[in-house]
Amino acid sequence: MSDLLQKAKLLKGTTTKLAASTTEQKNEALRLLSNALREQKSFIITENNKDIAQGRSNGLHESLIDRLVLNEQRIDDMADALMQLIELNDPIGDIIEEWERPNGLKIQKARVPIGVVGMIYEARPNVTIDAASLCLKTGNAVLLRGSSSAIHSNMALVKVIQDALKQSELPNNAVQLIEDTSRTTASEMFKLNDYLDVLIPRGGKKLIDTVVANASVPVLETGAGNCHLFIDESAQTDMAVEIAINAKTQRPSVCNSIETILVEKNWAEKNIDTLIKKLQEANVEIHGDDFTMTKGDNIIQATDEDYETEYLDKIVALKVVGTVEEAINHINHYGTNHSESIITENEANAVSFMNQVDAAAVYHNASTRFTDGFEFGFGAEIGISTQKLHARGPMGLEALTSTKYLLHGNGQIK
Amino acid sequence: MSDLLQKAKLLKGTTTKLAASTTEQKNEALRLLSNALREQKSFIITENNKDIAQGRSNGLHESLIDRLVLNEQRIDDMADALMQLIELNDPIGDIIEEWERPNGLKIQKARVPIGVVGMIYEARPNVTIDAASLCLKTGNAVLLRGSSSAIHSNMALVKVIQDALKQSELPNNAVQLIEDTSRTTASEMFKLNDYLDVLIPRGGKKLIDTVVANASVPVLETGAGNCHLFIDESAQTDMAVEIAINAKTQRPSVCNSIETILVEKNWAEKNIDTLIKKLQEANVEIHGDDFTMTKGDNIIQATDEDYETEYLDKIVALKVVGTVEEAINHINHYGTNHSESIITENEANAVSFMNQVDAAAVYHNASTRFTDGFEFGFGAEIGISTQKLHARGPMGLEALTSTKYLLHGNGQIK
Numbered sequence: 001m002s003d004l005l006q007k008a009k010l011l012k013g014t015t016t017k018l019a020a021s022t023t024e025q026k027n028e029a030l031r032l033l034s035n036a037l038r039e040q041k042s043f044i045i046t047e048n049n050k051d052i053a054q055g056r057s058n059g060l061h062e063s064l065i066d067r068l069v070l071n072e073q074r075i076d077d078m079a080d081a082l083m084q085l086i087e088l089n090d091p092i093g094d095i096i097e098e099w100e101r102p103n104g105l106k107i108q109k110a111r112v113p114i115g116v117v118g119m120i121y122e123a124r125p126n127v128t129i130d131a132a133s134l135c136l137k138t139g140n141a142v143l144l145r146g147s148s149s150a151i152h153s154n155m156a157l158v159k160v161i162q163d164a165l166k167q168s169e170l171p172n173n174a175v176q177l178i179e180d181t182s183r184t185t186a187s188e189m190f191k192l193n194d195y196l197d198v199l200i201p202r203g204g205k206k207l208i209d210t211v212v213a214n215a216s217v218p219v220l221e222t223g224a225g226n227c228h229l230f231i232d233e234s235a236q237t238d239m240a241v242e243i244a245i246n247a248k249t250q251r252p253s254v255c256n257s258i259e260t261i262l263v264e265k266n267w268a269e270k271n272i273d274t275l276i277k278k279l280q281e282a283n284v285e286i287h288g289d290d291f292t293m294t295k296g297d298n299i300i301q302a303t304d305e306d307y308e309t310e311y312l313d314k315i316v317a318l319k320v321v322g323t324v325e326e327a328i329n330h331i332n333h334y335g336t337n338h339s340e341s342i343i344t345e346n347e348a349n350a351v352s353f354m355n356q357v358d359a360a361a362v363y364h365n366a367s368t369r370f371t372d373g374f375e376f377g378f379g380a381e382i383g384i385s386t387q388k389l390h391a392r393g394p395m396g397l398e399a400l401t402s403t404k405y406l407l408h409g410n411g412q413i414k
Numbered sequence: 415m416s417d418l419l420q421k422a423k424l425l426k427g428t429t430t431k432l433a434a435s436t437t438e439q440k441n442e443a444l445r446l447l448s449n450a451l452r453e454q455k456s457f458i459i460t461e462n463n464k465d466i467a468q469g470r471s472n473g474l475h476e477s478l479i480d481r482l483v484l485n486e487q488r489i490d491d492m493a494d495a496l497m498q499l500i501e502l503n504d505p506i507g508d509i510i511e512e513w514e515r516p517n518g519l520k521i522q523k524a525r526v527p528i529g530v531v532g533m534i535y536e537a538r539p540n541v542t543i544d545a546a547s548l549c550l551k552t553g554n555a556v557l558l559r560g561s562s563s564a565i566h567s568n569m570a571l572v573k574v575i576q577d578a579l580k581q582s583e584l585p586n587n588a589v590q591l592i593e594d595t596s597r598t599t600a601s602e603m604f605k606l607n608d609y610l611d612v613l614i615p616r617g618g619k620k621l622i623d624t625v626v627a628n629a630s631v632p633v634l635e636t637g638a639g640n641c642h643l644f645i646d647e648s649a650q651t652d653m654a655v656e657i658a659i660n661a662k663t664q665r666p667s668v669c670n671s672i673e674t675i676l677v678e679k680n681w682a683e684k685n686i687d688t689l690i691k692k693l694q695e696a697n698v699e700i701h702g703d704d705f706t707m708t709k710g711d712n713i714i715q716a717t718d719e720d721y722e723t724e725y726l727d728k729i730v731a732l733k734v735v736g737t738v739e740e741a742i743n744h745i746n747h748y749g750t751n752h753s754e755s756i757i758t759e760n761e762a763n764a765v766s767f768m769n770q771v772d773a774a775a776v777y778h779n780a781s782t783r784f785t786d787g788f789e790f791g792f793g794a795e796i797g798i799s800t801q802k803l804h805a806r807g808p809m810g811l812e813a814l815t816s817t818k819y820l821l822h823g824n825g826q827i828k
Contacts, residue, residue, distance in 0.1 A: 016742075016770050016772070019769070019772075020769055020770060099791065101784075101789070101791060105780055105784060107790060107791075114802045114803070115772070115802060191627075193626065197801075197802045198802065198803055212607065212630055213630045215630075216626055216627045216628070216629075218632065218633070218635075218801060218802075219632070220803070221632075236825075239825040242825065242827055243825065243827055246827035246828060247827075250827070250828055328430070332430065354820050355433070355434055356430050356434060358429070358430070358433075358529070360818065360819060361818075361819040361821060362818065362819070362820055362821070363821045363823060364820075364821070364822050364823060365822070365824055365825055365826075366519055366821055366822075366823025366824075366825070366827075367826060369828035370515075370519060370821065370826065370828060371819075375828070376515075376521060376819075377513065377515060377521075387611075387632060388528045388529060388611045388816035389528070389611075389612055389632045389634070389803060389804040389816070390803040390804040392818065392819075393817075393818075393819045394819075402802035402803070402806055403806050404773070404774065404775070404776065404807075405774060405775040405776070405785075405790075405806075405807045406768050406776055407775060407776070407778070407780055407784065408778050408779070408780075409777060409778060409779045409780025410779055410780075411650075411656065411657065411779055411780070412779075412780040412781060412784065413657055413660035413661075413664070413780075413781045413783070414664055414781055414783040414784060414789070
């Protein structure tokens with residue numbers, strides 16, 4: 001039996017007890033883990049240094065090295081996040097609906113854990129603590145598969161988790177790490193339907209696409225964000241420009257930043273030069289359509305490829321459109337169904353846009369940067385779903401739950 | 415471009431308009447379809463006769479021929495079902511939750527259509543009307559792929575649907591049938607992530623397993639039912655026997671019928687002979703464990719294979735267990751997470767059983783035969799989900815919906 005299969009079986013063996021664990025037991029395990037992280041800092045940092053040394057000798061870019069680093073501050077942050085997670089409502093056991101049938105059968109729909117979660121992720125080792133703690137809070141067992149570049153850090157963190165679990169009343173085996181980070185183990189996970197209830201990939205587009213294309217285990221897809229801002233004819237100039245700058249530049253590398261700005265032609269006639277000037281002052285490179293090209297300097301001609309691109313950088317495509325319908329069609333054609341915003345004082349146009357744009361989150365007069373579990377007030381985030389099943393948009397703890405019908409009778413037969 | 419891809423593109427082109435359709439427009443389309451079915455009876459029956467003739471010449475078993483038949487009565491039933499569907503609440507547009515953030519951003523979670531549903535199904539042509547009408551009611555476009563044995567019937571029914579759509583205000587292209595029923599088209603559907611938001615297989619275990627194993631499009635899995643009845647020590651004898659007979663014999667061929675009865679040993683000492691007698695009087699063949707073998711005649715020795723088998727016939731496995739924990743462990747090991755019932759007067763045992771058995775529906779003192787969208791009061795059923803994501807248990811109209819966040823601001827930036 002492969003190491004992976006053996007661990008998957010161990011995990012499956014914990015699900016009944018995990019599902020029956022009380023909120024107090026789960027929170028106590030998180031508290032023990034938070035303390036253990038602080039106590040084991042030097043061990044974690046020593047192991048993390050091995051990954052950093054290996055990364056440097058492999059010529060890893062310093063920005064990627066930075067994502068790997070676990071220093072005292074970052075470990076304290078992880079420990080703090082665990083204490084915050086304790087404060088969140090435990091959704092398990094909630095009765096979502098209940099009703100009675102004419103035959104007297106009482107039906108309850110209860111929230112239960114999913115079972116065993118498979119997590120496939122890249123680089124940043126803090127995902128190890130993040131994923132494990134969110135799963136434990138929701139009574140799920142978790143099989144972790146991180147990347148080879150963080151393997152020493154991940155092994156150290158999982159050791160700390162498992163030691164904390166041993167002191168807790170939760171099953172000791174509830175968190176397992178796959179230490180073999182070859183492609184074979186990922187492929188084995190993709191098909192492990194008998195043991196894994198869901199796979200959650202966290203990382204770049206390539207990783208997510210590979211999991212979606214190859215997994216027979218259901219996938220919670222967290223996708224790319226080719227997000228748009230549409231500035232309508234009646235948009236307030238200051239608001240539109242301020243939101244454009246914020247949505248593009250506040251953190252260009254994340255999925256809820258905008259990549260294309262669509263501008264209604266009459267607004268453009270009056271204000272696009274201001275928008276161009278402010279974007280360029282913020283060091284944003286503009287790829288513009290023909291009209292835009294006439295309104296400023298240093299603008300690169302935009303092509304179809306621009307409209308398809310998630311730059312994740314200080315670059316934006318700028319295009320003039322005739323109507324809100326044209327904007328909606330552009331977005332539904334090129335967008336990735338993530339976050340889309342309209343700036344307008346015209347309520348009817350706002351309603352059309354919000355109803356007809358097919359995205360997880362549609363905004364009126366606000367920056368797309370709020371598509372985030374914390375900004376939504378969930379207190380935690382597993383990722384941002386861009387698929388339509390199970391969960392869509394920012395996923396909090398509830399996305400890690402399933403439901404179960406409880407039927408109470410007194411002898412009913414059909 | 416393949417015929418399938420062309421149809422998928424047509425469907426995708428209808429989703430914006432479908433999502434914006436009013437409840438009245440959708441109900442009017444269903445009413446037109448209901449009338450058209452009644453008016454086109456002779457056309458439908460003529461085409462259906464071609465499938466029946468082909469089935470007979472292929473040596474199809476009469477029970478399967480019967481499932482193919484569309485006669486006046488069955489067409490009237492389909493037309494009636496459409497009129498009932500009109501009466502059901504349209505979930506699209508419902509605001510599930512709404513709240514305001516400290517920065518003044520108002521967040522609404524609205525119910526929206528999934529988009530394009532791919533339906534892969536076997537034999538019974540009434541699924542064509544069923545699937546199309548449930549999708550239209552929930553604003554979804556649908557790509558239908560039935561089996562070759564029902565192709566003439568399916569083509570006739572889809573012609574009736576498309577003619578009805580032309581008279582309605584819904585997009586004409588919202589329902590498409592793949593006429594090429596070769597394996598190639600199914601395989602093409604499995605990977606059509608750019609056009610299909612979900613695949614729903616309806617049919618036997620082999621079909622469902624093939625779709626789950628090969629599809630990269632998310633699947634709503636409706637699975638097999640290896641269901642159990644556990645009769646606890648304190649169970650009322652009459653209630654336990656009556657429920658056992660009902661859950662086994664009322665319709666043995668369906669997924670929510672029981673396949674194994676587990677009996678607590680003290681109850682068994684006193685009552686298993688009565689249970690055996692009643693089961694045998696109902697022509698149920700018993701596959702029993704050693705203890706059961708000593709309590710009656712004509713009992714076949716049960717093996718591990720029995721406990722794994724979904725007989726879907728008048729056969730039941732009968733096994734004595736020592737405790738409720740043993741019953742729970744047996745069910746979690748051999749069950750398919752569908753429907754499980756405990757008969758007991760002991761409330762603590764009922765709670766343990768219902769919390770610890772991992773199934774879509776768990777019953778106390780009732781027959782498992784109620785796991786059904788109509789019995790649950792949903793008024794419609796797409797299938798019974800045995801997976802943990804998106805929907806679990808009987809799926810009504812809501813299972814054909816997704817959600818979308820609507821965010822209303824007044825200039826918020828991050």
